[in-house]
Amino acid sequence: MKKYQQLAGQISEQIALGVWQPNDRLPSLREQVTISGMSLMTVSHAYQLLESQGRIVARPQSGYYVAPPVAPRADAAPRPQVTPDENVDINTTIFEVMQASRESTVLPFASAFPDPRLFPLAQLTRSLAQVSKNAGPLSTIENLPPGSAALRHAIARRYALQGMNISPEEIVITAGALEALNLSLEAITAPGDWVIVENPCFYGALQALERLRLKALSVPSDVNEGIDLDALADALRTYPVKACWLMTTCQNPLGVTLPPEKKARLVALLCEHGAVLIEDDVYSELWAGREKPLPAKAWDRDDAVLHCGSFSKCLVPGFRIGWVAAGKYARRIQHLQLMSTLSTSSPMQLALADYLETRRYDVHLRRLRRQLAERKQLARQGLLRHLPQEVTVHFHEGGYFLWVALPPGIDAGELCVRALAHSISIAPGKMFSIANSGASFFRLNTAWGWGEREERGAETLGQLIRQMMK
């Protein structure tokens, strides 16, 4: 093969790989001479060959461009699909479902996120522009662990407004609550340790246990009452438990919030057995009722609760900012962060600190809670209209998830696959369980509003469930 053919082949491959996409400008002949080390003659021949093959087009006075696609490419059509695969594990399932729920052509009932149109993005953008303009160059490296002092201070003040005394020094800023939870677990455990999780629970907890090679004890959580504290006490008596990862307010996926006395007993129980509570409290700002529930952390007297929070569910998901109030573990967590991600994006931290300073956050939160409550009611009514009466739609105020129980024997995983073929995503119960107990449940996100598309989606779900019941 001649040199110019080799070069043409290489550029063809780059086009096929998507490095150069339709209508992208290719490097000029002279640039290509520098890149390839070949002569102008050779490069020129290569471009002519590509042009004759219809892969690139010359535009006079401008240069060479990748040819526009002749016909719509087969892979341009939406292909939402959970591929059946005998090696599929739970992570693959979660990955597929979550990727699918992000496609704009797919109804995002499976989504973990609220509709970002509910968020004050314009105000946050102003804060971001403001801090970017004012921040000196050094600020870009000053926010290494534990993170921006201004933001930690703002978070400590929010705790104080709930009557909780947490020093900014105990707080570490993280990439969302997920990093906070993972680092907390890593700080407290070693591989092989026992850790208690709820069943069902946030799948991130199951993934973290798997990743850190921990042994899971699964304690049942009731859709109405939350975690079974007697079962928890049994587990603590029987096993040398290091930590317990729970959601105490607007539990994901059930939606249940533990009453104060149960939170108090939970902390007391864990303290008694020397186990640490990793409290996943990412929905706490989405509470319902007269006043914001206190986290279990409020009953902590012995640095036995690591409280993980986030702005992703109530203010802005894309900034990826969370935190952990870690007490004496803060330093260990900083070390672990320094080893793994180093720190969180500095402009994002400063922008959030600036926004929290405006005191608009609480105004936003009040409106957000009202909107989410309305949307949840609408979604519930829509589902009740279309799903067979054998289906139970469990409802809690607060948060934006509904937990739906299919008739016994109907598999929600199978429903998930069938629904996705109709561009509807749902989050099947087995995503939330290490035991096989969640098979007939699914979680449904109600935060994206309820319109005609959602109504038709509910109708389709109803039809699919009826087919499966036959």
Add this chain to the structure above:
Amino acid sequence: MKKYQQLAGQISEQIALGVWQPNDRLPSLREQVTISGMSLMTVSHAYQLLESQGRIVARPQSGYYVAPPVAPRADAAPRPQVTPDENVDINTTIFEVMQASRESTVLPFASAFPDPRLFPLAQLTRSLAQVSKNAGPLSTIENLPPGSAALRHAIARRYALQGMNISPEEIVITAGALEALNLSLEAITAPGDWVIVENPCFYGALQALERLRLKALSVPSDVNEGIDLDALADALRTYPVKACWLMTTCQNPLGVTLPPEKKARLVALLCEHGAVLIEDDVYSELWAGREKPLPAKAWDRDDAVLHCGSFSKCLVPGFRIGWVAAGKYARRIQHLQLMSTLSTSSPMQLALADYLETRRYDVHLRRLRRQLAERKQLARQGLLRHLPQEVTVHFHEGGYFLWVALPPGIDAGELCVRALAHSISIAPGKMFSIANSGASFFRLNTAWGWGEREERGAETLGQLIRQMMK
């Protein structure tokens, strides 16, 4: 104790913890009634008590504020210090030195970062403002793993301009190169596996091995020649090595760049033994000479090299954006990211993609390389003026580190502690080594420019070394 005394005590504690700082406005009486659930009378008494104790001050028409500090607090003075501690491990040392090097009162010879004043922050801020204004709300959740399509595409094009065919699909965007390297290692290994690192090497590699409970094989790297490939071949023959984590261009801390034929042989050797190369290439844009060196990845034919890059060392550290070109491992790495940090900040990704589109990046890089080369020369000359002639200052073009060899028997860790007492930070060699071979070396960052302060710093280092030689 009466109720108002309890409340006053709680607020005093919050002030002591730093939740409310001097001159911060406290919640109003009415807000405090809501927070505490106590009566207006009780709250009013509590505030009066705090005022009489001098802890808070009332400002007419405005509210209550934390009293300004009476005298400078003892802890307000800079306290750069590496605390001697018999339990100190390598991570603690690194943590202390790195924290100290960020204090503006300390000379940052130990810093891992270049001077951010060399970076085009104004232009990046414009890009950030631009994308924040234009990005729809959905964009905030569209950049989950593998990250922004626009940014992955821009990175793939930069590879193509070096003649490397890498599809955007193979690229995962991460929180700096550090997350890319950690996830790569996690994707390829299981606890107990053997991994090859260089000696000396980037301390992040040692930390990652420790965190993932891997067994390290340390292969010597020569300050002039780089890694000893014969020793590497021996190690590969003797142990079932899973991966090898190396820097092939502007190695940290030595500064050495492997010649192309050595990179080719390295890849061939690893392929022959079924080991994967994790190529840490964060300094590649800071090359010296006529043209940008190819990474070892350029010789990869079997998806055996995971190439990790970053914008932190050459464009903007605080954005925390890196990537890995991971070939067939890209999907596994996405899964691991989804489990640990979920994703990188979305506005930061979009801002970088926007900036790279302006084609100003290469103009910036050319200027940056020139400035860094000048500063490195100045630093070298300054050190030669002041350090005893028994000290060797190893020099390579490219990057911004010098590797300094103290006379045998002089401990760089001890020098580090003594220098910090004079507000000078250096990075002692033992930070870069699992063997105890680095004790008489230190790394010196030359990217912050060389002025009178640096000249005095070099003078002090010279004096301290002479004292230790006596």
